[in-house]
Amino acid sequence: MGDCKYSCATATETLDWIRAIIQFLKPYSFFWESHVVNFITHRLWEAVDEEWIDCLRNEPVECLIQIPSGFVQQHWPSSLKKFITSLSSLAFPREQADLKKLLPNMQVALLNNVITQGMNQKKRHEIEVLAAVVSSVARDVETNTIIDVGAGQGYLSQVLSFEYQLSVIAIDASSHHGRVTDERAERIKKHYEAKIRKSSLGGKGLTIPKTVTCRVLSSDMLKTLLNSKDVDEHCHHQSTSDTCPLLLTGLHACGDLSVTMLRAFLESKEVKAVVSIGCCYNLLSEEEANPLCGFPISRGVKSTGLHLGRNSRDLACQSADRWKVMEKGASLHNFELHAFRAAFQMLLSRYFPETLTASPTIGRQGKALRRKHQNSKMNGLPTDECSRKPDSTSGTDEHVDTCSLFEKFSESGLHRLNLNQPHNIDFAAIWKEAEPFVEMIGPYWSLRAALGPVLETLILLDRLLFLQEQGDSVEAVMLPIFNPNISPRNVALIAKKT
Template sequence: MNVMFHDLQVTPLGSVLSQGMNQKKKHEVEILSAVVNTVANVIGADGIIDVGAGQGYLAQVLCFHYHLSVIALDASSHHATVISSRAERIKKHFAAKLCKSLYGQDFHYFHFCNFSPCLVTFTLCLINGDKNVHVPIPRTVTCHILSSSKLTAVVRSMVESSLCKDHYAGSSFVLAGLHACGDLSVNILRSFVECEQVKALVCIGCCYNLLSAEHLGNSGFPMSNGAKLLNLVLGRNACDLGCQSEERWRSLSADAILQNFQLHAFRAALQLILDKYYPVELAPIPSIGRQGKALRRRQLQRAVKSQLGTGENNFEPCKMAYCNGKAHLLTSESPEVEAVNGHHKDMVEGECSCTASISKDLCYGVKCEEFYRRSSKVALFKEFCKTGLDRLGVKDLEDIDLLGVWEEVEPFIDLVGPYWSLRAALGPLVETYILLDRLLFLQEQGSKVEVELLPLFDPSMSPRNMAIIAKKCC
């Protein structure tokens, strides 16, 4: 199968098709769409089913750039609306651009080269007054795929329905998944085996921590008979390790790494709070989502606002702290001050080395930089806990000694970095473990299936870069 991709041509996307994509998404869609197009051409597929289509970036590139018939399948009806609206805008743009080329003074035949044949036909029909012409855009189907049998049933129903009747004469499909989350990637692989109409697949998985447990029958891991016979099992924590990226950690700055370690310390402290005050909420292994990016973004915004507000580059860190999204002055009664300096009765006023103008009652001989660092960390921890507990439906925080919990955890913060680094180093091993199980599952189908496991993306940009590519042999 490697011969299939020997001369793979990856075409950069223009500004219209790539609108809304960040650099990472653009990189992924450019490469994966070229791979899917190659596979579709080799097997003579009549259509592509983009499973877990999201906002439809891959589906639209396959449709408008490679002129393939595409069905975008996603669990969110909102995503279906977004896909259809965006596709209509893209269609109108290309049609208008083609009309301009047709009537432009510098018109040449080669202007047609970058346009889909259906768009050329569409434009010519408009010129001739035929308004009943229909230009294919990605079709959307909203459905929760909770099992491979569900996905197989959806594919078969599409073949039998009017949705595909006029477009897929041979009823052969390629299943495509760009970072199909958790069990969704597993269901794509199983549906490929089960469904006669699916002739090939191109699947990149992610979110291994969401794979179903091994005791649930058709679990997310293990899939292969070989792994099952060896009793190879992975728990949730191990699967979570598979989501780590050696390249991503290597590319981070020292400050960014320290911020990540701080967030891990916050999470550990929050777990202590749940264990002590809310054991019932902790029992089902709750999820509070990814608060790290939002928290760091708010930190940066606050620093910028503070600098803009004073008109100075050196804002007064000792004078201001943030708690629950609001700025407030730190006084000698503030718990943040107490956290920095110890108990009030033991404090002795001293001179501050900071050039900022602050009142004496705010400084007790502690360097301003250290003061800000520790008081800011306490305030951030409180904000982190409040947001996390809110997401778990816990509103009453008055009886929780957040400051006491933080003081209990703080002496061990320096151990978070080494511990997490050792765990993260095992990430590639766990991911390889999972991917080889999936590869073996398809190889166990015998000579009727040809399968490869190939890296497609730059791992520093897109850590989950391994694609399982398979096709059924005639």
Template sequence: MEDVIRILKQYSPIVNTHMVDYFTKNSYEDSVPPEIKGEIDKLGYDKAVDYILNKEYSENVPNLNNFIETVLKFTLRNRIDICLNVDQLKQNFADLGCKNVSGLHLNVFMKPKKSHEVEILSEIAASLKTYGNTSHLVDIGDGKGYLSSLLSLHYKIPVLGIDAAEINTVGAIKRVEKLGKYWHGIVGTNKSMLAKSETKYENAYNLLYKQITQYITEKTDLKELVRNIFVEEISCIGIVGLHTCGNLAPASLKIYVNNEDVKMLCNISCCYHLLSEKSYDNDSESNTGFPMSQFLLGKQFYLGRNARMLSAHSTDRIFNKKELPNRNIFYRAVLEVFLSEYFPDLDTKEVGRFRGCKIEFGVYARKALKRKKSDGFEGVKLNLGCMQGKL
């Protein structure tokens, strides 16, 4: 942990650099250590990018070599002492005496990435449930009910899905109804799967998967919520969550630690930039989401919003695809120069995301400035010639 803190502090200017501010804050010149910057300048930017993405080594760039080697050492993939692969995790479960459960790859009503996540996490959660000897699970941040649906329909586990947004709760209900309607046909292709269950699939979701809309805090009594919804006897409960957003993840951890009725926790968090982080300037600021570690609190460790946002990015995907960020990010950085120079008094320069196919800078700029006009700032006028000069 000490080594991680040291590295993060050393390269804090880099990890807390936002791409939007790349030009306006002169990020490359001010944040990259001069010895590394000098080697990149000699190597050439394009070659340096290829060099980093391919994890190559050369005697001509010793400082860049050292940087790549150091940061790779602290990636989760290379820290096998704290991060296990799925097979290792399953073996650990077996050593603990967890019941061996049969997973199901569900490739309907969800995208491949989500299907992959749900398949793995549902199997892990079902195994942990047997070890924790819990009667019910609570899915905190239930969203569209992807995880809860599979836990209830396939593993026959009673699940209470809780989400703060009613629109998500309604969506989860509709989705599981549709899934339950076609469930028999979905698993019917797997004869061994079908033979293991006598349950009427079309009725399973009504009995096992319930949904409510409620905002969860660390003081929420989950067992009482479950007791109010399910009629059968409740012993202990477990907490599950897939992509629990921002402070919802630390709230789940606090509920687990402080409540003896909660015997199991299986949670994958996301949106770390939405975590509230302790600033240490305000002694009364106690209910923050990060850090929770007493060790980090004792060090008065501060990570920063941009660093937390970067931590949610998949380095494996970056190295596998060897692709640079979307060109729209470059366009956004250029637009920031324009807005900062000509409209410095704007309360916010946020323009949101533009999804879909690749677009030219002129199209991007028009859409962005149109959004600023809709925010009530009528002074924004398009001067493409001026902005093209920034490219």
């Protein structure tokens, strides 16, 4: 599985990489332990080198948004440049790997419009690539049976079944997804059966994925499922062999589910390989007293005593690759929403202090609000004004417009939190108090976001090390298999029992 860039690291080398990351991150805990919503209430900028903030507050947004990707300017302070370049050197490379070189037997099926119906561009790209990788690994370990964990609506399962003629069992917690998968598979089967008849090629009968509704909460539960009568019958129906080797796969299996798959791979003798692409690190369990938590899982990382916390794992989910192709308007919009949320935190601390103890989440209301506002401006419709008219010291139409948006953002947030809005909330006064600090949010957010790829690397290396600690019985590699601009969570952990 060839290229040294990805697969030649030993357990010792992986642990050295992990320790280098931890050592580098320690002085910057104020970044990865904090949350931007508290930017104003906790005066977060005060923890950052003042020279860095003074430099970056004068930089255009196009430069700031590139910082998480390793971008630096020559005139920036040397300590700032070193911080950014060091982070880039510690992060796992995300450029899509040359898969045909690394997996010589990989054959990519070009998907037709029937089997891709309902897929957006991102999903189609992911399914097309991952299905080819899974098929390649299945041939390596001589299995014809795939277990698709967290199968969703069955897109991957159906491509593996109809395009690669593999026997697939699709597992998902949602019974609704199971029904959708079955109905969709029957429609697709008719298309392929007609195609076979027209080609006069004949061939074996087509099978559709078997769907199983089950919420997989532990490796023991998954092992029990793998040894169940349903799986056994489906497996042996497709194979004349007494044994039925399995391959586990999961496309963006959330939180602990990706880790559960790795444990089941090691603990179940029937599972010969795993192809896992994780997601939602914020949902990982991280209880120190729980030996089966989602992070850390390797002995090496456990020995460091590292604890990340929810804010750090949230940060690991961020995407530098999407930011670097973000247009100026979208970048400004991003920073403005962070400013609104930080000012809204001020509002909560002043009027609803008891709510802050519950880490309030208001969702993506700000983005919807901003889109509506932009559409109104493009169509020449009037925008609502803030309750305070501009005066000679504060104002321009732009200030009034932003203040009005903040008020609507706050009203939406209060509604999402089921809080009754007091009549005495002075939105304009809160925004006026927050406004002097708004220009520092972009620099702070960009510097903090630069830690995201390294934190994700740390989580992924922990999983790789967990497999490498098994010795010669397991061959493991991490590969960036998707185009990161299309699918930022693009790193596949591929492991085979030797």
